[in-house]
Amino acid sequence: MVSPFVYQSHPARVVFGPGSLGTLAEEIGRLGAQRAFVLSTPDQAGVASDLVARLGDLACGSFTGARMHTPVDVTLAAMADVTAAGADCLVAVGGGSTIGLAKAIALRTDLPQIAIPTTYAGSEATAIIGQTEDGIKTTQTSLRVLPEVILYDVDLTSSLPVAISVVSALNAIAHSVEGLYSQQANPVISLMAQEGIRALAAALPRLVRDPHDLAARSDALYGAWLCGTTLGAVGMALHHKLCHTLGGTFDLPHAQTHAVILPHALAYNASYAPDAIARIEAALGRRDAPLALHNLAQALGAPVSLKELGMPRDGLDRVVELTLAKPYWNPAPLEARRLKALLERAWEGLPPAAD
Numbered sequence: 001m002v003s004p005f006v007y008q009s010h011p012a013r014v015v016f017g018p019g020s021l022g023t024l025a026e027e028i029g030r031l032g033a034q035r036a037f038v039l040s041t042p043d044q045a046g047v048a049s050d051l052v053a054r055l056g057d058l059a060c061g062s063f064t065g066a067r068m069h070t071p072v073d074v075t076l077a078a079m080a081d082v083t084a085a086g087a088d089c090l091v092a093v094g095g096g097s098t099i100g101l102a103k104a105i106a107l108r109t110d111l112p113q114i115a116i117p118t119t120y121a122g123s124e125a126t127a128i129i130g131q132t133e134d135g136i137k138t139t140q141t142s143l144r145v146l147p148e149v150i151l152y153d154v155d156l157t158s159s160l161p162v163a164i165s166v167v168s169a170l171n172a173i174a175h176s177v178e179g180l181y182s183q184q185a186n187p188v189i190s191l192m193a194q195e196g197i198r199a200l201a202a203a204l205p206r207l208v209r210d211p212h213d214l215a216a217r218s219d220a221l222y223g224a225w226l227c228g229t230t231l232g233a234v235g236m237a238l239h240h241k242l243c244h245t246l247g248g249t250f251d252l253p254h255a256q257t258h259a260v261i262l263p264h265a266l267a268y269n270a271s272y273a274p275d276a277i278a279r280i281e282a283a284l285g286r287r288d289a290p291l292a293l294h295n296l297a298q299a300l301g302a303p304v305s306l307k308e309l310g311m312p313r314d315g316l317d318r319v320v321e322l323t324l325a326k327p328y329w330n331p332a333p334l335e336a337r338r339l340k341a342l343l344e345r346a347w348e349g350l351p352p353a354a355d
């Protein structure tokens with residue numbers, strides 16, 4: 001029997017396929033815009049300048065200083081350039097950092113956005129924006145920040161180094177894992193979440209063997225879209241809370257921290273989320289979903305311990321404290337003893353266990 005549910009969808013226009021960058025001018029026109037402002041990180045300044053050249057008169061400028069965690073001073077600097085250029089739409093080419101900058105500008109200006117993701121983080125499909133000011137990261141949800149168009153061009157993802165591709169994909173899988181046992185889980189999003197895990201898990205070993213395998217890259221990007229949509233549609237739980245705490249308080253790297261924590265958070269919740277476990281096992285084609293995710297991460301060469309990410313062992317108690325102080329809803333009750341055991345195992349890089 002189908003359990004009662006609420007399903008809320010976000011408006012989305014998704015253009016997916018190799019070479020789809022070729023439709024950018026048309027997509028700008030569809031928005032009724034004529035002056036596009038291009039955003040990127042310093043690493044991807046070359047991609048941004050190619051886009052500006054490709055757009056010709058449709059481009060009015062660029063800002064290539066996007067940074068992780070959307071610092072407000074960077075947003076204000078970019079906004080000054082956007083305003084001076086008289087932009088009427090934003091084009092963000094890059095990962096979650098660049099897309100976060102476009103969202104932060106859209107929050108303040110309501111300019112329409114075209115997101116061109118080049119990682120698997122999934123921010124393009126959510127109405128969530130995290131911003132950092134004076135070392136404090138705050139998150140809010142607003143439809144103003146949801147990109148109007150997502151343009152997925154697999155050709156742009158081939159340059160993503162294998163190690164980053166792997167952790168970025170595990171970050172995406174984490175969205176779907178938590179989406180499956182979310183408090184707002186619903187049948188439509190669960191279909192997307194399961195398919196997202198399947199597509200990414202199947203693509204990853206091929207992508208590690210050959211980072212330029214376009215079929216594998218396409219499958220991974222498709223999975224990333226489904227996982228990002230899941231993140232945008234339903235609430236997250238313990239795994240995301242732990243990762244936000246570890247990232248925010250101990251400055252651990254975003255995607256790598258997700259890769260390490262995921263099997264352990266799933267083991268913590270497993271006996272409270274049997275339907276999610278069954279779907280994840282079906283998606284992976286393996287029994288024992290937490291161990292299967294741990295083995296997958298290990299086989300792909302992803303980090304498996306907090307220790308190797310630079311987490312001080314004596315900080316684990318603080319993580320437990322912060323997790324309990326402002327908890328997210330979670331299927332399994334949050335207990336200090338179990339949380340500490342989870343973190344100890346993750347710190348050591350041991351296989352996941354329920355207790």
Ligand code: NAD
Nearest residue numbers: 041043069095096097118119121123126128156157159160
């Ligand atoms: P990122 O955007 O910081 O990218 C990492 C580095 O890789 C950057 O230097 C970037 O320029 C480079 N890069 C990206 N794509 C590349 C490519 N194809 N080839 C070569 N280099 C490439 O990393 P991320 O993991 O995508 O994003 C992390 C940020 O996104 C965090 O701040 C996180 O909080 C945020 N995020 C937000 C949401 C949301 O819904 N608001 C969701 C997921 C992540």
